[in-house]
Amino acid sequence: MTATKITHRQILQYRGDQCETRPDLIAVEAPLEIRIAWGPAFARKEKTWLMTLRTPGADEELIWGLLLSEGIIREKKEVLQLEPCVKAKGDTYVVELDPAVQVDWENMGRQGLMTGACGLCGKELIESSLEGCQVSPPTDLKLWPEQLFSLAGQMAQLQAGFKHTGGLHAAALFDREGQICLLREDIGRHNAMDKLIGAAWQRELLPLSEYLVCWSSRASFELVQKALRAGLPLAVAMSAPSSLAIELAEAAQLSLIGFLREDRFNLYTDTRDLIHASTPIQA
Numbered sequence: 001m002t003a004t005k006i007t008h009r010q011i012l013q014y015r016g017d018q019c020e021t022r023p024d025l026i027a028v029e030a031p032l033e034i035r036i037a038w039g040p041a042f043a044r045k046e047k048t049w050l051m052t053l054r055t056p057g058a059d060e061e062l063i064w065g066l067l068l069s070e071g072i073i074r075e076k077k078e079v080l081q082l083e084p085c086v087k088a089k090g091d092t093y094v095v096e097l098d099p100a101v102q103v104d105w106e107n108m109g110r111q112g113l114m115t116g117a118c119g120l121c122g123k124e125l126i127e128s129s130l131e132g133c134q135v136s137p138p139t140d141l142k143l144w145p146e147q148l149f150s151l152a153g154q155m156a157q158l159q160a161g162f163k164h165t166g167g168l169h170a171a172a173l174f175d176r177e178g179q180i181c182l183l184r185e186d187i188g189r190h191n192a193m194d195k196l197i198g199a200a201w202q203r204e205l206l207p208l209s210e211y212l213v214c215w216s217s218r219a220s221f222e223l224v225q226k227a228l229r230a231g232l233p234l235a236v237a238m239s240a241p242s243s244l245a246i247e248l249a250e251a252a253q254l255s256l257i258g259f260l261r262e263d264r265f266n267l268y269t270d271t272r273d274l275i276h277a278s279t280p281i282q283a
Contacts, residue, residue, distance in 0.1 A: 004028050004058050005161050005168075005185075027167035029053050029187045034090040035085065038103040044178060046094065047105065052229055055161070055186040056091065058195045059200065062186075063093055065194030067225040068201060073101070074202065085214075096168040126248050139209045139233045144276045145180030147264055151214045151236060154180040161185040162216070170216040174209070181211070190226070197230045207231025214238070219245045219258055228252050234274050236260050241268055254280040 011024045032054050037046040037083055049072075054062060060082060067073045081096040097103065104172045151174060161168040162185060169189040173182040182203075184195035196213070200206055212234035217239035220221055221244040227235045228248075235249070236257040247257040255270040267275060 005055050006164055014121070019219065024163045026240070027161060027165040028055055030056050031090060032056075032059060032062070033088065033090065034066070034094065035094045036097060036103070037094055038097040038099075040099045045105075049095075050189075051260065052191070054188060054191045057281055058184055058199070059091065059093065060089060061184065061195045061198030062191055064096065064198030064201050065196065065226075066198075067095065068206075069194055069229045072123070074231050100219055110135060126244070126251050130248075130251060139272075139274075141210055141212070141233055141274055142174050143147060143176070143178055143212070143234075143274065145265070148257065148260065148265060148275075150178060151180075152238060152260055152262065155183060155214060155216065155282055159182045159216070160187060168192075172214045173200060173205075174212050174214060189220075192216075193223055193226050197226065200230065209233055212236060214260070218242070219256060220244045221248060224248050226251075228254060233272070236265070 005028055006024050007028050009024050009026050010021055010239070028054070032052050032069050033048055033049055034050045034052070035046055036049040037044060039045045050066070061081060067079070073079060078098050078101050079095060079111045080098050082093060085092040095139065118147065151172070155170055155172045158172070158180065159168070159170050162170060168185040168187055169192045170183055170185045171189070171192040172180055174180055182196060183200050184192050184199060186192040186195060193215070200208060208231045211232060213232050214236040215223060216238050218239035219241035221234060221242055224235060224245045225248065232254065234255040234257070238260045239258065241256055241258045246256060250269040253271050255274045256268045257265050258268055259266045
């Protein structure tokens, strides 16, 4: 299995009327095949569940995160084995489900993740999501704005892939003191989140009711949905949230922050007052 995150390429760089040939570092994007095996021993079945593009590395964490965030499994014991398929060409993993796990293959293909392209209206999307994502669990987590201002700086120190290429998203987990615990990078922002969830699950941290997540990207409906599945009470994005992301967060009592900078952020939902109130600026 390859784990190359960065590749090299000769490029032409233009600066004003000058041009020079120089080496550049590029973020790797490569396919990953995930197969699922299920059923009793005498009638075992195996099929490709998902082909996804991702940045190589932390593949098992990515798969664990996908299995949870897309509602395929609810407990780790439902997976007997997760390992590379040595007979396959390319990067392929096989997930061996416990025979007791019931699989409806026709309705299984990425049905745990509702997207903006699924044909449902916003209200139906949110209602469907809440059926598979519990309202964020109780928490006494409380943070000061000053703690949140430091998140981006902490992430930047660990974003080695982004530092070299400028082409990777990051998802990071922070504790109640606002200190970084885990960070995962990937060329896809959803993959980075799934890798983070998988890493947290392997460390027996779920549900993440005492933590917050910070994304280097915008806050999409799908990312909020994944945060809810992991039990997170607070999500922070460095860019904008979508309208559906805000509506889902509000319905599930997830506090949502956008446009995080070193000295400011926008608070979109906070029904449980997880962020200490600051003195409002008078216009």
